[in-house]
Amino acid sequence: MDKCKTDEFKKIAYRIRKHIIEGTFNAGSGHPGGSLSCTDILTVLYFHSMNIDPKNPKAPDRDRFVLSKGHCAPALYGTLAERGFFPKEEIVKLRRIDSYLEGHPCMKSVPGVDMSTGSLAQGFSASVGMALAGKIDKKDYHVYTILGDGELEEGQVWEAAMAAAHFKLNNLIAFVDHNGMQIDGYITEVMSPEPVVGKFKAFGWNVINIDGHDYEQIIDAIEQGKMQKDKPTMIVAETIKGKGVSFMEGQVGWHGKAPDKEQRDKAIAELDEFLAGLEVE
Numbered sequence: 521m522d523k524c525k526t527d528e529f530k531k532i533a534y535r536i537r538k539h540i541i542e543g544t545f546n547a548g549s550g551h552p553g554g555s556l557s558c559t560d561i562l563t564v565l566y567f568h569s570m571n572i573d574p575k576n577p578k579a580p581d582r583d584r585f586v587l588s589k590g591h592c593a594p595a596l597y598g599t600l601a602e603r604g605f606f607p608k609e610e611i612v613k614l615r616r617i618d619s620y621l622e623g624h625p626c627m628k629s630v631p632g633v634d635m636s637t638g639s640l641a642q643g644f645s646a647s648v649g650m651a652l653a654g655k656i657d658k659k660d661y662h663v664y665t666i667l668g669d670g671e672l673e674e675g676q677v678w679e680a681a682m683a684a685a686h687f688k689l690n691n692l693i694a695f696v697d698h699n700g701m702q703i704d705g706y707i708t709e710v711m712s713p714e715p716v717v718g719k720f721k722a723f724g725w726n727v728i729n730i731d732g733h734d735y736e737q738i739i740d741a742i743e744q745g746k747m748q749k750d751k752p753t754m755i756v757a758e759t760i761k762g763k764g765v766s767f768m769e770g771q772v773g774w775h776g777k778a779p780d781k782e783q784r785d786k787a788i789a790e791l792d793e794f795l796a797g798l799e800v801e
């Protein structure tokens with residue numbers, strides 16, 4: 521991929537990261553860590569791969585997206601705002617009683633949200649149902665979803681995985697945001713779902729292991745997924761929890777905690793510096 525294209529993705533992703541920080545800071549709560557780790561994947565999906573139209577968010581033939589790890593709503597909202605589904609000014613109202621940007625995404629009130637999520641694993645099941653519906657209706661849309669690696673500890677995930685392979689849902693392309701951490705520790709210490717790649721292969725999926733912050737690898741993996749004839753695709757994306765904010769990177773403590781004013785200022789300054797570096801290059 522040429523450098524211009526990569527820089528374009530980086531600019532979008534780092535603007536989304538700023539929305540994550542501003543949203544959670546203003547709310548005084550929320551989940552920055554896992555939001556920052558899946559930002560690059562969302563950037564590719566919404567600015568490259570998905571067939572969507574912000575002016576017509578319910579178009580019947582659109583691709584669908586389900587954020588199965590719904591607590592990472594700040595990343596989805598930042599992406600939807602950048603893509604033009606709703607005004608960016610809404611972001612600072614995250615989690616306010618008078619805002620439609622609830623702590624977890626609601627399909628009834630947020631333009632561009634295809635499924636309400638937050639109870640881990642349910643979104644994945646819903647994405648399997650949407651993909652199956654697409655097959656039955658003979659539509660050629662794709663369904664995309666992002667799961668957390670801690671989310672894989674839910675038994676429901678494996679029922680859904682079994683069903684997707686059974687029904688040969690080649691129109692389903694899922695990601696595991698493999699940042700290695702969940703709410704209160706490393707996934708390998710809480711309840712290890714490893715080996716993630718081997719498990720999905722054993723469940724009959726086409727599995728691709730990539731660097732989840734490398735745009736070219738994300739795009740290539742999606743393209744490979746689209747070429748599948750009879751298997752769903754699981755892209756196991758190696759990521760860093762808190763990616764892009766130095767003091768949040770790899771820190772379990774930033775799973776579900778908002779930055780205070782000082783931390784917000786530091787994070788925004790870092791992200792701005794990164795963006796400024798891209799402008800002058």
Ligand SMILES: Cc1ncc(C[n+]2csc(CCOP(=O)(O)OP(=O)(O)O)c2C)c(N)n1
Nearest residue numbers: 554591638639640668669670671701702703
């Ligand atoms: C069914 C259910 N159980 C528990 C929770 C509480 N919870 C919210 S986030 C989380 C950890 C998720 O970890 P992971 O999927 O790895 O997310 P990430 O690290 O990417 O943020 C838990 C247990 C929930 N939302 N749903």
